[in-house]
Amino acid sequence: MTAPKFRSQLQPDDPEAVRELVTATGVFSGTEVGWAVEIVETAIERGQSAGYHFLFADGPNGLGGFTCFGPIEGTDNRFDLYWIAVSPKAQGKGLGRKLLSETVAAARALNAAHMFIDTSTRNDYAAARKLYEALGFAHMGTLVDFYSDGDGKALFGRKL
Amino acid sequence: MTAPKFRSQLQPDDPEAVRELVTATGVFSGTEVGWAVEIVETAIERGQSAGYHFLFADGPNGLGGFTCFGPIEGTDNRFDLYWIAVSPKAQGKGLGRKLLSETVAAARALNAAHMFIDTSTRNDYAAARKLYEALGFAHMGTLVDFYSDGDGKALFGRKL
Numbered sequence: 001m002t003a004p005k006f007r008s009q010l011q012p013d014d015p016e017a018v019r020e021l022v023t024a025t026g027v028f029s030g031t032e033v034g035w036a037v038e039i040v041e042t043a044i045e046r047g048q049s050a051g052y053h054f055l056f057a058d059g060p061n062g063l064g065g066f067t068c069f070g071p072i073e074g075t076d077n078r079f080d081l082y083w084i085a086v087s088p089k090a091q092g093k094g095l096g097r098k099l100l101s102e103t104v105a106a107a108r109a110l111n112a113a114h115m116f117i118d119t120s121t122r123n124d125y126a127a128a129r130k131l132y133e134a135l136g137f138a139h140m141g142t143l144v145d146f147y148s149d150g151d152g153k154a155l156f157g158r159k160l
Numbered sequence: 161m162t163a164p165k166f167r168s169q170l171q172p173d174d175p176e177a178v179r180e181l182v183t184a185t186g187v188f189s190g191t192e193v194g195w196a197v198e199i200v201e202t203a204i205e206r207g208q209s210a211g212y213h214f215l216f217a218d219g220p221n222g223l224g225g226f227t228c229f230g231p232i233e234g235t236d237n238r239f240d241l242y243w244i245a246v247s248p249k250a251q252g253k254g255l256g257r258k259l260l261s262e263t264v265a266a267a268r269a270l271n272a273a274h275m276f277i278d279t280s281t282r283n284d285y286a287a288a289r290k291l292y293e294a295l296g297f298a299h300m301g302t303l304v305d306f307y308s309d310g311d312g313k314a315l316f317g318r319k320l
Contacts (some may be wrong), residue, residue, distance in 0.1 A: 031234050074191050076308035114305055141301010143317050145274055148236035155315070157303050 004057035004064050004095060006102055014056065015040045019072040021087045027124045036083055039068055052082070052146040053110065055103050057095060064090035067103040072116070079160075084128070096128075100135050108160045115152075115160055121152035132156045164217035164224050164255060166262055174216065175200045177223040181247045187284045188245075196243055199228055212242070213270065215263050217255060224250035227263040232276070239272040239320075244288070256288075260295050269318050275320055281312035292316045 003031045015037050018159055022028050022036045043052040051071060057064045065086035081103065086096045109117055119125050121142060133139065137156040146153035175197050182188050182196045203212040209229060217224045225246035231236045241263065246256045266273055277292055279285050281302060293299065297316035306313035 033234070035234075059188060074189070074195075075306065078306060078308075116303060116306065138304075140303050141315055143276060143300050144298075145316060145319070146208070146235065146276065146317070156303055157301060159305070 002088075004059045004098070006099075007056050007058065008054055008106065010040065010054060011056075012044070014054075014063075018066060021063050021066070022083075022085050022089050025085055026088070027122075036068075036085075039082065042116050053106065055099060055106060057090075058098055058124050059087075059090055059095075061087070061089055063087065065095050065099050067099050069103055069107055069115070071110075071112070077111050077113040079110075079115045080106045081115055081117040084117075096131050097135065097140070100131060104135065104160060112160050114157060116154050116155070116157040118153050120147060125154075129154060130155075164219045164258070166259075167216050167218065168214055168266065168278060170200065170204050170214060171216075171218075172204070174214075174223075175204070178226060181223050181226070182245050184248050185245055186248070187282075194243075196228075199242065200229060209268075213266065215259060215266060217250075218260055219247075219250055219255075221247075221249055223257050225249065225255050227259050229263055229275070230269055231270075231272070237271050237273040239267045239270075239275045241275055241277040244277075256291050256296065264295065264320060272320050276315070276317040278313050278315045280307060281314050285314075289314060289316075 018040050019033060019037045022033050039052055043050045043054065053069050055067045057066065066083065067081060068083040069079055069081045084100060085100050086099070104115065117137060119128055137158045139154060140157050142153045143153040147148065178200050179193060179197045182193050187253055199212055203214065203242045215227045215228050217226065226243065227241060228243040229241045232240050244256065244260060264275065277297060279288050297318045299314060300317050301315045303313040
């Protein structure tokens with residue numbers, strides 16, 4: 001593949017590109033898609049004060065993937081990874097791994113001391129959970145049945 | 161002690177009473193005290209649409225304790241216990257236990273299927289963690305160093 005270009009600056013068409021990408025993955029609910037778009041719109045409106053940072057990977061077919069992360073209020077430079085998503089067209093080529101490792105570097109540059117991630121225990125998130133562990137995130141617990149019966153929340157974290 | 165009276169309706173002086181109580185416990189930071197007051201103010205302003213429910217225990221010396229809880233967005237009737245606090249004057253008399261068990265009953269009446277709680281791993285929260293386990297909440301994980309070095313987040317949950 002053509003090497004993706006990473007950028008942290010938002011563009012006016014990012015909300016729509018994020019909506020398409022997140023919808024195309026097929027693993028997020030309508031509510032979750034709405035949240036992803038809202039975060040991007042809020043960041044465009046309010047700028048840095050919104051507390052959201054992004055990494056966008058632009059590829060030959062438009063947006064290939066993105067992450068959204070930021071400081072957790074009331075903590076000592078702890079960051080949350082709110083979103084990581086890779087377009088189905090760009091999956092299986094190491095883009096998720098590259099995005100996450102660049103995000104860790106970007107968070108470090110923002111003085112982040114630790115990063116936390118939560119995700120579903122469902123099978124369709126297995127690749128995501130594997131990626132977190134591959135990049136040094138420890139599985140620190142599971143909230144059983146958190147989202148609904150049989151769908152729990154898995155929690156990961158690491159020192160940066 | 162005189163048996164406390166429980167109520168779920170908010171009163172105009174609750175924000176100030178909550179500020180005094182939460183401050184008096186000595187375990188919450190200034191930021192956290194501000195959050196507690198803000199939640200009560202938001203609930204007074206916006207009513208039920210804010211998504212916060214309360215249980216206040218009025219005793220002979222004013223507010224003896226309170227809980228704040230509500231549905232977690234994007235989940236199937238899962239509730240979060242946002243706050244539980246007991247005034248130092250009312251501590252050691254079983255009020256925390258009574259508040260939590262009444263809160264569980266109130267959440268059930270609101271159709272809650274599961275309840276989740278998180279708290280600090282610090283020693284001054286040991287009594288709180290013991291209380292959760294005594295009332296059937298399982299310790300489901302710990303986010304190590306979540307708040308700051310040596311101060312983690314302990315996660316609890318139970319089916320209602």
